[in-house]
Amino acid sequence: MLLSNVRKSTVRHGLLEKGDKVLVACSGGADSTALLLALLELSGEYDLRIAVAHFNHRLRRASDQDERFVIRLARKLGLPVYVKREDIRAWALKHGQNIEEAGRERRYRFLRDTASRVGARKIATGHTLTDQAETVLMRLLRGTGPRGLEGIAPCVDNLIIRPLIDIERREVEAYLRSSETPHREDESNRNLDYLRNRVRRRLIPYLEKSFDPKIVRHLGKLAEISREEEKVWAELCGAEEERSIIRRKGTVFLDARRLSALPPGSGRRLVRAFLAAVKGDLRRFTFRDVEAVRLLAEQKEAALPGNLFLSRERGLISVKEKTKPAPRFEHKWDGKKRLAIPALRLSFVGRIKKGMTKLPSYDDRRRALVDAGKINFPLLVRNCREGDRYRPLGSPGRKKLAEIMRSKGIPPGERGRHPVFISGEEIIWVSGLPIADDHRVTPTTRRVLVIERR
Template structure:
């Protein structure tokens, strides 16, 4: 047990006295994680247990929620949970259950962190999970970034303290500590790719190398280090060669041809990611097609990519843009107090004064609570415009609203539809996307204003 605690402590993932949201499903991994974090005495972490009920297994899911609530109570740790119909969410968004569940969980965990001033979200992924992820991405086709799999320190406060710990070590730890856990019945369903890899492929691979899990995890760690170096090179080269303007990214043909092919492909990826926010549905065939466009003897040509992305060559310049142009909207509305306000873009903003709820986590980005004292009326509501800035809740410095949209993977043609709510000239809410620090509800507040935006998507 001491060795396992040392593996976690020696990574120095947490600061002394830090507030940490611990994602606890009730399974063996997360139960072990919670217990380990409570035993990091020198760090004196302030823990919050967060649990999302996926509503996929009926009474079993409800039992998991009660189990985690009781577990948190035994440790005298605050407990927050939410119920999300992941099945309906997956069907509505065209996602797999696994992807829908992941999106719902991470959105909830980040909301809990924002509301409670947490600076880390602890996840229970371990070495076996890492090995499975490498194999999944290898089978689906992936480069160095994908095969790097999961990082101990990820984006948006995510921390994975158990990546150097195996599943077997965790189960030994739980048994030695006399701790119980819940078992998800769907974990045995080999129709699910990850389960098939866990129960069928990895046991087969262990016949060739008994330490295949460790080797796969080590490979991911090596690739992650290489990827960090390559991304730094790409960022520096992109900053030197690229120009971003008017919802487009431009690169000089001569400059591109002066770089090696591997770096050129990374520059194309970087340009597309900056424009859209992710690289979903962008494959090597698309990057190869862009590279042929650059090397072509034709001075003018174009290429259409998935999701309305377009690459155009015009003489000595390569331009990345979106086929679907934003529909410019120009309107303003004054909000004088409580009520329901139909907006000119077809949405409706509801404002209601309520006693301060015990929990400010709404479970929906379309609903928010703001302070009536910090954000006095009248308010101004208008569409997003280029150059708008705000201070996100929980942060000190300002951020471009456009950067928020990129991080949220909101396509350019949808951005001008998003209303911004202003009080005293400052943004208090990027409606349906992110709260601002300006409207923060303080613990002593007796009442709050509940905001809801309807029909946030086209």
């Protein structure tokens, strides 16, 4: 029964070719042990060469026993076996991932590397239809759109194959019992802190008992249909993505006019493709974020999760990093003592120089020289404010400070980070900009105030 179903899946999903060398990922648990035996039974028909791979996550006390079990099993079956041990907890900590994610990533890395090293054309994993149903349910419970329902693929990259994907776990376990091969129990499967274990041990049995004994098959079918429909979507959206997602000077833009011509059903998918292009993946983005992009009006901005915001200018939507608004600060300064601005983690020192014959070199950013005779101490040093104006050195007249900053390419979020030095009502210098023309050093200047950033 199991073998004939594995055969069917193999044909239906095109999993094996004659003469394939198959690396079977075996944890020692029921599913992957059954997978190994089943593929061995089919190896004659398909002329397969089989090798075993085991990845020891070192997460549990029994991990090393699992490893020894798999090595013994492979030897008993006369198969080559490749093993790698890695401390996944440490790795996850170091790379800021959760343990499950890290384990998956490292395990597949090991499997792909090993397959490539030993010349295996296929990597077989023991995912069953029950895993599939669990995955679909988990997605439904956490919130998903139609895309999330495609679940686990029977075949990835024509390399990773899942011959048990159409077969319920109970059938797999019955096959294993009838073969009288022992397997290892992973005690972490009993830990109901994990969502998957709660779905497996509580929710699915409850749904089978109280609603429909065929629930696992129903969800598996939904996954299969969804997966095929996703391929149609990919085809359909691919062309639209190429036209509407524009990469220019390292920035990804979305053509808002094309987007608004699409019906919501395809528009949402285009937005998701755009967000994935910007951020690499869709984690943290919700339906609300997708709608924020889709419905963003011209000249408007909208918040996204993390430090991001959307802006739409001239029909192009882009995602920008929000700079934190600069903290407010305001200090009185006598021009002599060191001026600390803790809010910006900056400090300035001032010196009065008399009768300077040779002015030191200066730049707008690090150092200003102004006519001390025209200054009323103490100076006021604060963030720029709406309405600030002054006449920068050499300029014909007064301008709005915001306008000067814009023309210098200082983005709005950065503007509060340039301390403004004020004498009386007059701006004499803005760090990063030219000094005020009215306070410049002239031949009649007797004392020069030198302000230096430290």
